[in-house]
Amino acid sequence: MQAKASIREASAQAQAEANAQARAGIQVELGVLAKTGMQANAKAKSLRKAMFATVLALAAALALTACTQTGDAPQPSGSDSYEGVTTVARAELPAKPAADDYEAQDELLGANALDGSFADGLSAFSYRSAAAVLGEEPQANGNFSPVSLYLALAMVQMGAAGETRDEIAGALGSADAAATAVQCGNLMRLLATDPQSDVRLANSVWMRPDAQFEQPFVDAMRDQFYASLFLADFGTDTADKAMAQWIADNTEGTLNPTFESQEGQLLSLIDTVYFKSEWAKAFDAEATEPGMFAAEGGAMQAAFMAQRLDRPQEIRQTETYTRASLGFMDGSEMTFVLPAEGKGVQDLLADGALLEEAFAGETTGEAFVTYRVPKFGFDSSYGLIPALERLGITAAFGDRADFSNLSRTPAYVSSVAQESHIGLDENGVEASAYTKVDIMEMSALPDPSVIGELELNLNRPFLYEIRTRQGIPLFIGVCTQPDEAA
Structure with missing residues (x-):
């Protein structure tokens, strides 16, 4: 009572x-x-x-x-509602202005201008992280979203301190976490209010109900990252289904992940990216025909779309690769880099600087381009901690982690995962991704002054048991004669 x-x-x-x-x-x-x-x-x-x-x-x-x-900030309308989860706040991005309201468009563009150093840093991070992910974890097909990972790390950076914060800042190329958060907010508003495109960024923070979180961190999540805030009992099927459903809702159902959270989890940060656009000039479906594709495992037959644009296109040709791009109706574009004969994609993915040069280096001229593009669609998934460690982030994942700007509860990053989808056909491209960062409460280390000592010397016959993490015994045995030493 x-x-x-x-x-x-x-x-x-x-x-x-x-x-x-x-x-x-x-x-x-x-x-x-x-x-x-x-x-x-x-x-x-x-x-x-x-x-x-x-x-x-x-x-x-x-x-x-x-x-x-x-x-x-805009007044939120409606609220996300998931069974068994408490919706604390739903931060909604501004609505798109009318396509013919050029004054409103110019005002939004000016109010949310991206700093040049931020744009350059995001671009550099994109190629370095893509090389770390796609180059070190080669798959038959791979689709990675660097902006999704960038936003997720920027949110984590707001809760980090000391060495943990510095390592994340080094990977992002931005030492000022607050300034990065402001620029991320500008980026989200800029894309959300572009009347010509359908690019959607969304964030959410899922918090353990009985934990404490620092006020500036929560404010930044809501005000700069437009994150919807939820209370969820981790380690339950209800919380896992709610997080998965939120991702499906924000990626038009293109991603439907399954999760298994843990009871000791403090929070999950989730970012989603959704893109859909039509080619500026659609491919003629009747011109699509089968052709041979030299896959790594052997030649295979694919359905190739074909078209020749009626105006010269900027290209880049080197001894290592050829680059050309196709535009979308909204002004965005898809760039293709084809390794030269005798070269492979891994040669380009092995070096972030070379990858950046391939996609962003100066053009070498113009040409009338005939495109033959195979239709494709696939899903990808990555565990990103190894890639982040290659980018210099290590403290966040162990007992050196410092998230004192997030919570007074000692914590560390237990998981960073990304799943993505892409589909390409004669009409255009639909692609989506999510990045999920799980932050776990760090178990307190026992005080050695109040804990006794034990030496377990198995120098005589002994019993053993192997059980699952759920407590189910898998093996029980006895050892009376170990292997003889060589």
């Missing part, structure tokens, strides 16, 4: 303070409540979760309303 009364009092006090600040015209910060002490029975935990959700949702609603009144 004491826990219940304490919770009611804290909730009433928090609500009264929030209401008072709102009436005074002060933006209410997205508060996070402390744990209620040692009363950790199931009923108290449930009450903590309810109080946390109620006050957090109230603060979020008031804060977003205040932002709307000052013109800093």
Whole structure:
């Protein structure tokens, strides 16, 4: 009863303070409540979760309303709703202006201009990370989204400190986490409000209900990264299905992952990217015909689309490769780099600088290009921690991790994964990806001064057991005669 009364009092006090600040015209910060002490029975935990959700949702609603009144952020409409998960806040990007409202378009373009150093850094990261992922984990087909990984790491950077933050900053090419967050917000608004294109970036943060999170981190997630905020009980089928459904909802159903979260998880950060566009000049389906494709495993037959554009195209030709691009109706383009005879894609993927030169190096001239492009569609998946370690990020994944700007609870990154989809045909391209970063509570190390010592010397017959992580015994045995030493 004491826990219940304490919770009611804290909730009433928090609500009264929030209401008072709102009436005074002060933006209410997205508060996070402390744990209620040692009363950790199931009923108290449930009450903590309810109080946390109620006050957090109230603060979020008031804060977003205040932002709307000052013109800093749009008023959210509707809310994401997933069974068994509490929606704290839904941060919605601004709507696209009308296609003929050029004044509004110019205003948005000016308000969300990207800093040149940010754009250059993102471009450099794209090729370095692509080489680290696609070059080191060769697959028959691979589709990697560098911008998805960049946004996910930028969100992680906001919660990092010390060496952990510095290593992420080095990989991103941006030492100022706050400035990077602002630029990421500009990028998201810029793409969201482009009336000509269909490029969608979305973020979400899934938080453990009874954990504490630092205010500046939560504010940045909501205000700069436009992340929807959820409370989820990790380690449950409900939370796993909700996160997967959020990804499907934000990628038009092109991605339908399955997850298995862990109970000790603090939060998951998820970013999605969705792109769809039609060719500026569609391929004639009647001109599509079968042809041989020299696959690594042997020649195979593929369906080749063909067209010749009626105006010269900028190209780049070297002894190592040939490059040309095809435009989309929205002004974006798809660039193709074909290795020279005797060369392979891995030769280009082996070096991030060479890969950047292949895609972004100066053109060597113009030509009328006849394109023969095989139709394709596939899904890719990557565990990205090895690639990130090759990019110089190591502290985040072990006991050296410092996420003190995220939470007072010691934590580390336990998983970074990306899945993607791409489909290409005569009409255009549809592609999507998500990057998911899981941050786990770091188990406290025991105090050696209060723990005894034990020497287990198996120098006589002994028994053993092997069991699964769920506690299911797989093997039980006895050892009375080990192998003889050589």
